[in-house]
Amino acid sequence: MFKDITMGQYFPGNTLIHRLDPRTKLVLTLLYIIVLFLAKGIWSYAVMLAFLSVCVILSRIKLSVLLSGAKPIVFIIIITGILNLFYTKGEHLLFRVWRISVYLEGLQTAGFLILRILLLICCTLLLTYTTSPLQLTDAMEALLNPLKKLRFPVHELSMMMSIALRFIPTLIKETDKIMSAQKARGADFETGSLRQRAKALLPLLIPLFVGAFRRADELATAMESRCYHGGEGRTKMKQLRMAAADWAALVSGAALTVAVVLLRRAG
Amino acid sequence: MAPVIQTVNLTHVYSPGTPFEQTAVDNVDFAAERGEFIGIIGHTGSGKSTFIQHLNGLLKPSSGRVLFNGEDIFASKQKTRETRFKVGLVFQYPEYQLFEETVYRDIAFGPKNMGLSDEEIDRRVRDAAGFVDISEDQFEKSPFDLSGGQKRRVAIAGVIAMKPDVLILDEPTAGLDPMGREEIIGNIVRYHNSGENTVIFITHSMEDIARIAGRLVVFSKGRIFMDGTPKEVFSRAEDLRSVGLDVPDITLVMMKLKKLGLPVDDSVYTVEQAKAELLKLKGRGKDV
Known part of the structure; x- marks a missing residue:
């Protein structure tokens, strides 16, 4: 019964992401989580999703493995989604069944929230899977x-x-x-x-x-x-040393932050 | 009469469908008759510990069947639970499972789970303690205050108290001093002789098993590699070495002697047999 625990398990590998300095990865993960809460609007979320996708592809962790790690919180995701879908009031009514009305704004909020939770889980899982x-x-x-x-x-x-x-x-x-x-x-x-x-x-x-x-x-x-x-x-015995890849990763993290903040203003 | 315990095409695969998939037990047919004393030997990871956990239904086979007195032990939940009491299993380092406040109550845990009457439980606790030389003035002590060897004997008594028809022990002498080992082996032999009890004994010590078992089963890579009397098994020293095992030291001595040209039987496996063998030589008046 305990053998099925995969949350937080480390998958050894030798990819670019695996080789990054753990400090870089930790800082980037924290930065990513903060920026995730700054994101607003479809474009900033698209940038966030793209950034994490590139990291996942580089790490060669299978998407199925990553998503199965998110299984324990499926329930939370569904509940948040439903609550936001039904309780957000807006201007564009999509349809109305009995006393429940669903607005376009509700659909958007629910979608973004689910995406936000998924990205949050996946970025932390990526950290523990590769470190x-x-x-x-x-x-x-x-x-x-x-x-x-x-x-x-x-x-x-x-x-x-x-x-x-x-x-x-x-x-x-x-x-x-x-x-x-x-x-x-x-x-x-x-x-x-x-x-x-x-x-x-x-x-x-x-x-x-x-x-x-x-x-x-x-x-x-x-x-x-x-x-x-x-x-x-x-x-x-093993000194932590920052390599060129680490600086590049940090710079890309900073770029991500700037991009999301700008897109948030624009959108 | 059907064998007391039997496996048919027993296979167990750990973590099937994952990269960690591993076949621990591979298509094993095994049968033990009432009253047998069987030693199971095998290299670490040969599947012997996984195998015995099927015999009382703790592990479910991936395929194949386990029969107790000819009946499938997985036929119903009820049947599996009953089998747990009929086939007693003592794990490695059983002293780490002690938990009660007193020795008496710890030994009584199994019989209590069987739903026996208080008098019957009392009788069984006293009997079981007798088998492992735990005296009554130790009943009220905390099991955590006992010595290592005593703790282990109390843990074994906890299984014997269920009066199992088949008693299985996984390396009961591991990590004990020679005296502690002697005592435990003596206790087990006593339980075996007290009725029609079948004993299955896993060990790494060839010396121990050579003296007490009537039949040896050798596991290798999840399969039964050899099955026979100690004499048969130990006469195949080369094959044993090929699976990471060895023969008792005394057999090695006799093999060396034979190589040196002495007409001795090199398939003996206890010191007593070797002594008799050597005295025979002397009797013939040969120049030793």
């Missing part, structure tokens, strides 16, 4: 570095994040295993009232927590025995 969790936390640490001056524990935070990410698959596997073991002793996770089911989870949750604490303890010992003492004076 390993380790690279991502590295980038985050590098970008948050200025906060160190304010005594904000940047290194510790990113270390915690990478450890947490690292253990997600392990815990999923462990959950699967304990579940099977308890089922072998006749535990029943699928039937019964809500109360019974909640109670039936105890034989799963207790060993899972015990295991997680044991792992945390072992990991701490392993890190200390390799002389880990926080971020002070720690160097990196």
Whole structure:
């Protein structure tokens, strides 16, 4: 049941997008999301869509894979679409059934909103599909570095994040295993009232927590025995370096922003 | 009489239709008779762990059938659930599934799920604890306070308490010291001898399995590669090595001796047999 999780999974590859510096990708994704909320009118949305399409094509991630990652929010998309379709009042009445009237403006708003949500999901998925969790936390640490001056524990935070990410698959596997073991002793996770089911989870949750604490303890010992003492004076094996492609990507991001702002004024 | 447990053309494919597709069990026909003690050996990833999870219905085959006393265990949900109690499965590192506040209640978890009466549950817990040498003054302890070997024995008792006709254990001795291993093997043999119980035992230790199993099944790449008595299997040392396994050390010693020209039987696989074999030589008055 847990094997179907694809959201946030990394697909290794060696394309232009994969090779970009993770900092560039992170900044561009954030910029894209902000610009997405500035977009207004058909032309600015067209530019946004075109920009992301080029990135997806360059990354060689299949469109079907990308869209299947957006599956969990299909429900939200449909609800937002319907609400906007029916509740936006305008001047151009398209048709009227019983007491529900649909206006051209409603159709437009709904269409743009759905597009906006889809682009939002797809751009973040593209980031996680083409960037390993380790690279991502590295980038985050590098970008948050200025906060160190304010005594904000940047290194510790990113270390915690990478450890947490690292253990997600392990815990999923462990959950699967304990579940099977308890089922072998006749535990029943699928039937019964809500109360019974909640109670039936105890034989799963207790060993899972015990295991997680044991792992945390072992990991701490392993890190200390390799002389880990926080971020002070720690160097990196893989230095992040900006290449020409990164600067080009950032420039294209800036161009996108300018274009959308101008089109917004014009439209 | 039908075999107690049997698989017909059993195949299991993980993640079908994705790039990660993998056939873990490939068309396996297997049958175990009542009272047999079967050892399953195979390289890591040979499909043996996937295979045994079909025997009590935890995994559903991609194709093929699993029969318990001649009846399909996937015939109905009810049937699958019943089979869980008849075919007890002890996973690798079973101590990580302990969860109750006391040893007693943890062992009682399985029988309770079977819906037995309180007296029957009590009887079974005491019986099961007896098989694994857990004394009654440990019943009220927290399972998390026990030693590693004790924890594992309590976990095994939790399965034995269901009185399964077939007891399957996945590497029950992994990660234990020699003494802990001895104890667990002794407990399992005791359970096997206590009735018409069938035991299926997965292991990587050729020494352990050579001493106790009456029949060995060798898995390789999701298929049954060899099936026979330990003597038959261990006499094919070359074939075993070709699938990443080996024969017991004592068999290696005897093979070397034979190569050196001594007239010994090189298909023995326990120290006792080897001793008898060597004493025979001495009896003949040969120059050893």
